[in-house]
Amino acid sequence: MSTATNGSPLRRHKVAIIGSGNWGSAIAKILAENAAENSNLFEPEIRMWVFEEDYQLPSSHPAYNPSQHSRPCKLSELINELHENVKYLPDIPLPKNIVADPSLLSAVKDASLLIFNVPHQFVAKICDQIDGKILPYARAISCIKGVDVSPQGISLFSDYIGRKLSIYCGALSGANIASEVALEKFCETTIAYDPPGTLTPVPEDLPVVNHELWKTLFHRPYFHVSMIHDVAGTSLGGALKNVIAIGAGFVDGMGWGDNAKAAIMRIGILEMRKFGLMFFDTCRSETFTEQSCGVADLITSCAGGRNHRCAKLSVAQGRPIEEIEREVLNGQKLQGTLTAKEIYEFLSARGKAEEFPLMTAVHRILIGKEKVEDIPQLLHSGGKNEPSMSLHSSQPSYPCRRAGRFGVHIHQVRNSLHIYINRVDARRIPNMISLAGDLEADDPDFASDAFWAAREPSPAAFPQGQEPYDPDFGSQDNQEEWELEITRHDDLLEEEEDQSDVDDDPDDADAAYVTVSEADLRAWVGQLRRGFGAAPSAFDRWEEPAELHDTSFYFQDALYEREHGGNPDTPFVFFVRPTESSVDLLRQRNSIVLDRDRQILFNATGWPISEWQFRLNELNEEEAASHDDGPRPQQPRGSRGVGRFRRDNPGSTREGSPSPSLEVDEILETLQLSVDDDLSRLFTDGGSDGSDEEPEYAYAFTPAASSSGSWLARGSLRGGSQGDSGDRGQGSMASPA
Ligand SMILES: NC(=O)C1=CN([C@@H]2O[C@H](COP(=O)(O)OP(=O)(O)OC[C@H]3O[C@@H](n4cnc5c(N)ncnc54)[C@H](O)[C@@H]3O)[C@@H](O)[C@H]2O)C=CC1
Numbered sequence: 001m002s003t004a005t006n007g008s009p010l011r012r013h014k015v016a017i018i019g020s021g022n023w024g025s026a027i028a029k030i031l032a033e034n035a036a037e038n039s040n041l042f043e044p045e046i047r048m049w050v051f052e053e054d055y056q057l058p059s060s061h062p063a064y065n066p067s068q069h070s071r072p073c074k075l076s077e078l079i080n081e082l083h084e085n086v087k088y089l090p091d092i093p094l095p096k097n098i099v100a101d102p103s104l105l106s107a108v109k110d111a112s113l114l115i116f117n118v119p120h121q122f123v124a125k126i127c128d129q130i131d132g133k134i135l136p137y138a139r140a141i142s143c144i145k146g147v148d149v150s151p152q153g154i155s156l157f158s159d160y161i162g163r164k165l166s167i168y169c170g171a172l173s174g175a176n177i178a179s180e181v182a183l184e185k186f187c188e189t190t191i192a193y194d195p196p197g198t199l200t201p202v203p204e205d206l207p208v209v210n211h212e213l214w215k216t217l218f219h220r221p222y223f224h225v226s227m228i229h230d231v232a233g234t235s236l237g238g239a240l241k242n243v244i245a246i247g248a249g250f251v252d253g254m255g256w257g258d259n260a261k262a263a264i265m266r267i268g269i270l271e272m273r274k275f276g277l278m279f280f281d282t283c284r285s286e287t288f289t290e291q292s293c294g295v296a297d298l299i300t301s302c303a304g305g306r307n308h309r310c311a312k313l314s315v316a317q318g319r320p321i322e323e324i325e326r327e328v329l330n331g332q333k334l335q336g337t338l339t340a341k342e343i344y345e346f347l348s349a350r351g352k353a354e355e356f357p358l359m360t361a362v363h364r365i366l367i368g369k370e371k372v373e374d375i376p377q378l379l380h381s382g383g384k385n386e387p388s389m390s391l392h393s394s395q396p397s398y399p400c401r402r403a404g405r406f407g408v409h410i411h412q413v414r415n416s417l418h419i420y421i422n423r424v425d426a427r428r429i430p431n432m433i434s435l436a437g438d439l440e441a442d443d444p445d446f447a448s449d450a451f452w453a454a455r456e457p458s459p460a461a462f463p464q465g466q467e468p469y470d471p472d473f474g475s476q477d478n479q480e481e482w483e484l485e486i487t488r489h490d491d492l493l494e495e496e497e498d499q500s501d502v503d504d505d506p507d508d509a510d511a512a513y514v515t516v517s518e519a520d521l522r523a524w525v526g527q528l529r530r531g532f533g534a535a536p537s538a539f540d541r542w543e544e545p546a547e548l549h550d551t552s553f554y555f556q557d558a559l560y561e562r563e564h565g566g567n568p569d570t571p572f573v574f575f576v577r578p579t580e581s582s583v584d585l586l587r588q589r590n591s592i593v594l595d596r597d598r599q600i601l602f603n604a605t606g607w608p609i610s611e612w613q614f615r616l617n618e619l620n621e622e623e624a625a626s627h628d629d630g631p632r633p634q635q636p637r638g639s640r641g642v643g644r645f646r647r648d649n650p651g652s653t654r655e656g657s658p659s660p661s662l663e664v665d666e667i668l669e670t671l672q673l674s675v676d677d678d679l680s681r682l683f684t685d686g687g688s689d690g691s692d693e694e695p696e697y698a699y700a701f702t703p704a705a706s707s708s709g710s711w712l713a714r715g716s717l718r719g720g721s722q723g724d725s726g727d728r729g730q731g732s733m734a735s736p737a
């Protein structure tokens with residue numbers, strides 16, 4: 001690592017905040033205070049992007065100067081002159097190291113830490129503007145309370161931002177009414193940050209971006225930060241409570257009193273949690289019940305938030321909420337009205353609106369389809385729609401398939417869940433071990449630190465506590481399997497009676513038996529999936545993501561996707577030996593990276609990893625079948641060339657060795673894929689440097705829709721020529737030796 005002689009990194013992070021509304025300005029104040037106090041880590045100046053507008057400073061303002069302020073001035077100029085956001089956060093002095101910048105591009109230029117803090121309806125446009133204009137190794141936090149809903153499904157703004165800009169974005173959310181925070185009244189907040197291991201590395205001369213760094217940037221004596229990993233739960237808490245707060249405002253507007261509001265809040269938190277667990281399989285139940293971003297934010301928002309206030313006034317005065325918003329908020333924006341609509345449309349499209357009676361009622365009242373007076377009836381369904389956590393569903397079951405070389409296999413045997421996982425795969429799953437350690441253990445050995453210590457990969461494998469890319473991944477040495485058998489609490493008795501039926505092996509030192517609550521089980525399965533790179537945008541395809549079935553979870557997803565037709569635009573990239581620069585480009589292009597043995601190294605596509613595994617297994621099977629119905633012959637490493645394909649003769653001309661492993665043109669045809677021209681620039685001719693090394697071919701597929709012809713780029717990458725391995729911090733991907 002490049003450091004000064006005293007061991008400190010050579011450079012400091014430059015922080016930019018995108019947004020300068022009520023919360024944007026309050027957060028900018030916090031950032032500026034902490035940047036000034038931690039000048040070893042951060043450049044003191046905080047750039048704050050201001051959506052420019054003219055503002056007439058009131059003559060009552062103490063700094064009003066008739067020669068300057070008699071006419072409307074640019075808001076950014078007023079902020080820089082008066083060190084106060086006179087429109088969106090009046091009467092709060094801002095630190096002088098905040099620089100208001102009306103140019104978005106100039107505000108984000110050279111910033112390695114980006115804080116997004118705008119009303120959610122403006123995010124897409126902002127991302128469009130800065131796409132490709134930010135540092136590739138930037139890391140971000142979204143303070144936005146909303147969700148991104150499109151016809152394809154729902155995703156978190158943190159994910160949206162990350163995907164759009166090819167960076168990683170975590171989330172900050174909490175019980176944080178901006179005006180109170182700005183007055184430095186004590187509160188708590190939650191920051192969720194859980195980056196994958198495949199990002200463009202943060203340069204070594206900058207401080208490592210981890211939980212500690214984010215905490216240093218945000219924590220204040222009056223603003224207590226709790227760092228967690230559950231980005232979905234954190235973001236959803238902030239987004240969904242806005243809808244519930246409108247419901248609370250309705251009943252307050254009716255004057256129904258505190259009991260009624262408590263009922264709304266109780267049902268609200270259950271619906272929020274149910275929504276999170278149903279549609280986001282990394283979501284943890286306790287994020288809603290234990291964190292500031294969950295129940296605490298719901299309480300404060302139902303008491304003093306803008307959504308609550310405007311809904312209450314709207315009912316009390318019998319006027320549309322939009323009118324009240326314009327009248328009382330002076331340009332600030334409600335998030336709950338739009339979120340209510342988005343959530344309703346999302347649920348309706350999936351036939352789930354009835355299962356969320358409160359959120360549904362709020363939206364239908366807002367659009368005039370129901371009456372506030374009818375809220376009690378709308379919520380009462382004889383318990384039918386009470387948010388519940390049933391594990392059983394009417395999902396079809398699919399035949400179980402073995403995940404084979406792809407590491408994890410999850411299989412239900414009677415009432416328990418068997419997870420087979422190899423050691424290297426386990427390493428790739430952040431927190432898997434600590435998560436398992438958290439579970440209530442049935443077996444004292446399993447619970448013991450020694451059990452896990454014996455299995456924990458060496459700390460060297462986790463620089464700065466992060467998971468690295470493992471160049472040995474897939475090698476024979478690392479195929480040792482663990483078997484974890486997980487049993488639900490409520491099935492324990494039954495299970496005990498039936499022990500003889502359970503497929504276990506008490507002599508197997510790597511087998512462990514855990515009793516797990518349903519919430520933990522869901523979270524854990526989510527964690528497993530996410531560890532394998534399942535893109536969050538795929539979550540909406542899993543109607544009941546963590547249901548137990550007599551089948552493998554992975555293939556259920558894959559089959560579900562297949563049955564529903566899939567997406568012809570889904571990219572498919574098959575690639576060998578990633579280098580840092582190529583990985584970077586492939587990430588930007590929604591690609592998946594495989595190694596020579598078709599092990600998935602990372603997945604930056606919108607498809608769940610399961611889909612890839614499914615396809616790859618199919619390929620393996622087809623391939624095996626095409627070899628005298630026997631197993632695929634093992635090729636020495638580096639020799640698994642697949643033949644050469646030329647653009648001028650689409651998908652048919654081959655030279656060099658015939659393909660022992662893959663009929664690429666058939667795949668292209670079957671999957672209706674073509675190759676992205678741009679990707680071909682990644683590849684150089686293997687062996688042209690005179691080395692003896694076998695060229696390692698790269699296969700890059702992108703959707704046919706993006707290109708008129710169907711052809712394949714061919715190239716090879718030479719391993720180990722990429723210089724900096726960048727094996728530090730989250731997001732590093734070491735160059736193969
Ligand atoms: N205000 C609060 O107490 C809290 C707000 N939040 C969340 O923070 C996010 C940002 O909210 P606030 O800072 O309060 O914003 P705000 O409600 O003060 O909204 C006004 C902001 O939107 C900007 N704006 C208006 N039109 C725009 C456009 N076309 N493009 C881009 N920007 C435009 C304005 O310049 C101003 O900065 C929201 O998601 C909100 O839910 C989170 C915690 C507390």
Ligand SMILES: O=C(CO)COP(=O)(O)O
Nearest residue numbers: 174175176177305306307
């Ligand atoms: O999120 C908030 C408090 O945590 C503020 O909510 P409102 O947008 O309803 O004011």
